Amino acid sequence: MPSAQSAAQVLGLSLLSLLTLLAAAPRAVAAEGWSLAPAGGGRPSFYAEGAPGAVLQDTVSVTNPGGHPVSVRLSGTGTGVPVTFAERSVRVPARTRADIPFTVTVPTGAAPGDHAGALVAEDGTGRTATVRIRLRADGPALSALTVEHLAVHGDRITYELVNRGTTVLVPRLAVHADGVFGRVLLDRAPRTLPVRLAPGTRTRLTEPWPGHPALDAAEVRLTATAAGGAQDTASAQARFVPWGAAAGAMGALTAGAAVTVVRLRRRRGDRAAEPPSTEIELTGAVR
Numbered sequence: 001m002p003s004a005q006s007a008a009q010v011l012g013l014s015l016l017s018l019l020t021l022l023a024a025a026p027r028a029v030a031a032e033g034w035s036l037a038p039a040g041g042g043r044p045s046f047y048a049e050g051a052p053g054a055v056l057q058d059t060v061s062v063t064n065p066g067g068h069p070v071s072v073r074l075s076g077t078g079t080g081v082p083v084t085f086a087e088r089s090v091r092v093p094a095r096t097r098a099d100i101p102f103t104v105t106v107p108t109g110a111a112p113g114d115h116a117g118a119l120v121a122e123d124g125t126g127r128t129a130t131v132r133i134r135l136r137a138d139g140p141a142l143s144a145l146t147v148e149h150l151a152v153h154g155d156r157i158t159y160e161l162v163n164r165g166t167t168v169l170v171p172r173l174a175v176h177a178d179g180v181f182g183r184v185l186l187d188r189a190p191r192t193l194p195v196r197l198a199p200g201t202r203t204r205l206t207e208p209w210p211g212h213p214a215l216d217a218a219e220v221r222l223t224a225t226a227a228g229g230a231q232d233t234a235s236a237q238a239r240f241v242p243w244g245a246a247a248g249a250m251g252a253l254t255a256g257a258a259v260t261v262v263r264l265r266r267r268r269g270d271r272a273a274e275p276p277s278t279e280i281e282l283t284g285a286v287r
Contacts, residue, residue, distance in 0.1 A: 034064045034072065034092065036121045036129035039099050045132040046104075046119070052137060054106045060119055060131065061099050064092040070123055074100060078117020081135050082107065104135060111166040111199040112139035142166045143228025145197075149204075152220055152238035157207040159222055159234065163197035169226040170196055175207055176223075177238075179216040186212075190225065197226075214242045 038046055039059035048056040064070045071091045076083025086101040102119070117133040144165035151158050163169050171193050177186035186209060195203055207222070218240065223233045 033066065033127065034062060034070050034121075034123065034129070036072075036119065036131055037061055037063070038131060045134065047134050047136075048104050049136040050106045050138060052106050052110045052139065053108050056104045056106070056135075057101065058104070059099050059101050061097055062090055062092050062121060063097045065095060067094045069093045072121040072123050074102075075120050075122075076102075076117060076133075077120055078115065078133065081115050081117030081133055083117065083119065083133070104133065106135065106137050110137040110139075111168075112137050112141050113167060139166065141228065143169065143226055143230035145169055145171060145224055145226050145230035146232045147222050147224050147234035148202075150220070150222055150234040150236045152209075152218070152236055155208065155210050155212055157209055157220060157222070158204065159207070160202050160204050161193075161195070161197060161224055162202040163199050165228070165230060166199050167228060168196055168198055169228075169230060171224045171226045171230075173207075174223045174225075175220070177209075177218045177220045179213060179218050183216075185216065185218050186220070190223070213240050216240050 037043075037060070039061045046058055046060075048058065050056050060074070062072055069091055071089065073089050074085050075088070076085075082105050084103045084105070090098050090100055092098045104117075113136065115135045115137060117135065119131045119133060120128055121130075122128045142165040144163070146162045146164055148160045148162055149158070157175070161171055172190045173193055174190040175186060175188040177184075179185045193205070195205070197203060212218075216239075218238045219235055220238055221233060221235045223231070225231045
């Protein structure tokens with residue numbers, strides 16, 4: 001049978017363990033901190049859909065499970081996803097949840113398709129929480145692409161691609177060049193370019209041509225295509241002349257012409273130095 005001293009020791013250890021657990025529990029809750037999530041639960045993010053100009057409403061929740069109040073400031077991020085909150089700064093008491101309504105406006109003229117954004121909450125210590133927003137703008141999807149400002153500069157070809165449609169484009173490019181009498185100088189099969197063109201944007205690109213001819217006249221054609229049937233072709237003329245050899249030939253011709261001029265001037269000078277000739281006509285004998 002255990003002694004009274006042993007029973008007291010066991011009871012003391014049990015009380016110490018219980019006090020340790022009770023002291024640790026608030027710290028565990030506080031370690032979780034406040035959180036940000038769509039109101040109502042069950043949604044990891046926000047999704048909204050509407051035509052350009054539509055105003056869409058939803059609610060975000062800030063939950064504070066801790067023992068002290070927390071103040072957060074709300075903001076929206078993302079291109080083409082404008083967010084307006086009923087309150088930007090919110091103070092949430094301890095063990096309380098605050099529900100904040102907000103609106104998302106589909107921009108007028110927004111390109112049809114998905115636009116990404118996020119709601120961000122930040123407290124006074126700099127800690128942030130984020131919830132993603134996916135906004136789908138309704139409207140017809142139109143793929144249109146143009147090739148502009150095509151030019152040949154020796155060993156490089158410069159051009160611009162412009163997205164004239166309403167969808168994001170990943171263009172493909174084919175390059176072809178013909179010389180005199182239809183001789184093929186350059187022929188590159190279509191390949192995907194490492195660019196993404198948003199609607200209404202343009203990008204300037206360069207195509208290298210290290211093996212261009214030294215002497216020829218070329219017609220260069222660029223054909224750009226993209227998903228949805230977007231396609232455009234542009235052409236430019238280029239003349240290749242070996243200017244070093246041409247300069248040498250022109251120098252030789254100039255020197256030859258100069259020698260010819262000097263010789264002609266010398267001949268004219270010699271003729272001018274000769275004394276004038278006199279002719280005497282004998283009309284008869286002297287008496």
